[in-house]
Amino acid sequence: MKQLWIILLLVVVTLLTACHDTEEWNNDPYGNFDALWTALDEHYSFFEYKDIDWNEVRARYRTKLTPGMTQGELFDLCSTMLKELRDGHTNLIASHDVSRYWIWEQYPLNYDERIIDEHYLNFDYRRACGIKYQILSSNFGYMYYGDFSTNIGEGNLDQILSYLSTADGLVIDVRSNGGGFLQNVETLVGRFIDGRIHAGSITHKNGPGHNDFAEPYDYYFEPTKNHIHYLKPVVVLANRGSFSATNNFVSIMKSLPNVTIVGDTTGGGCGLPFTSELPNGWRVRFSAAPICDAQGNLTEFGVAPDVKVDQTADDTARGHDTLLDSALQILAQKH
């Protein structure tokens, strides 16, 4: 009989371990603030890298809460707190606004689509799967990809690269491309390599502690099989608006021997964002899974160009794109 009770006790204990409580917060300013702070505390991945004392941040902002504050006031307070993370992937999303930390707003834009369209393409260009492309008068190819959220079809890419195959070099312009799907990075890179490359490594939080990370996983890209490749000299144009997946694209292209990065440092954003939720229905997006470049470096604050170039006012007045002109010069030297 005693053994039976012991067995029953063991069964109950094991059942209790499978049933685990999750903290619940009230839908009031304090509950929502605590839910937000805790979501970041347990899931955000760059506290150590950015040397952020998150407990100190909590103490500093929580004292500003009042029981009767409006949703707008709470949103503004929480948004300001999130800016302490200096992270373009961190947003507070409410029905009336989306908070943001867009670092490129503080830097030269270095891109004017109208100048390209009017003075380089003469408003005569092809467009497929979100990629604008043409062979310029200098016989160098130009393709502009403005959004990694637009899926690239392999068939479309065959058509584009087939058309550009007679060009002596290629400019891939990803300025002001705010990112999108990383699968498109692999699709695009696969056309500019002729062998397997070490693209980088990815890790993720494996627990709620600030330093709870899994072992980084090295990942590789292969050349796209049975499709057209472009292995002539390539220049990638980037600016501070080249963010997230675009930042990842630039970091991988930079490691290729026939590729030169021209322009400004990219906007960064190397943490794959996850989303959590507050009791009042607001969403918070944040960096959860860091991706490193092939050398094992985090590119959260951007990828530096091989050749730093800013748009000049004189060139703007003359209808010239300083960065594109530099790219064409580099291709001419390599040709």
Add this chain to the structure above:
Amino acid sequence: MNLNQKIRNRALAALAALVVVLPVAAADDSDSIDVVRPVASMSTVEVGHASLLDTYLTPITYTGVNLRLGHQSMRAMKFSPERWVSRLEAGIDYDNVQNMVGNNTMHSLMVEGRWAMMRRYRDVFTTGLQLMAGGMAQLRGGAIYDPANSNNVVAVKIHPSVGLAGAAVYGTRIGSKPLTLSCHVSLPVIGAFFSPDYDESYYEIYLGNRSGLVHAGWWGNRFDMDTQIAADIHLGETVLRLGYRNRIERSWVSNINTRITTHALVLGIGGEFLGIGRKGLSSNARIISSIY
């Protein structure tokens, strides 16, 4: 005769003995070869309430509607029809759940199949009450989708398991109509289940990192229980079911907490099917029902 031949001959002899003995054992409860084992079949539509928490997606518990299409069939087992019963269940569950403030909806779609083999004890405690207990194997899988999320937009669930199965069946009458009251329980004990790590993205899995995705499941990290209580009224050859289903699913792995509970009203229609084919029922046939 060498040693290998001796072993082979003994193995053949043992096999021959089994072939001879098994049919005798199978005939234990059915002293005629014309034993008919009808299939008690029931198809159900279930509507109820779902409560769903999966902290990979959100720390907020969502609540809403559970819909299920289910099918259950029971049959006395061939090798010992008086004593052993099999139960086959299949179902597809859809949960449409909202957060507390109602500004987001998650969708859960799960498919399951379950087969149980149970020992039957007749007239336990009182005449007409059957108790059944045995083991079962189950495969349950699907996904929970949160369209408002970014790279944690979906939580995939795959859970093969084995465990305990039980049933209590009581036959009575309501007026002139036969009424069968039943309670069916399925309780996975051990198995395996899929789960990404705490904040592991499906993109990382897509890139090839498959380590640590499959976890051994036991009551220390996973607990499931499916209970159905039903009243079946027999209208001629048709059986109508009114019942209640409760499903509890809990798991705690890689600091990811999953808590799913459903309560549903069960409406079903079915009957017993003899499955005797063109030969018809012979005069000395003995029908052994699995449940009624």
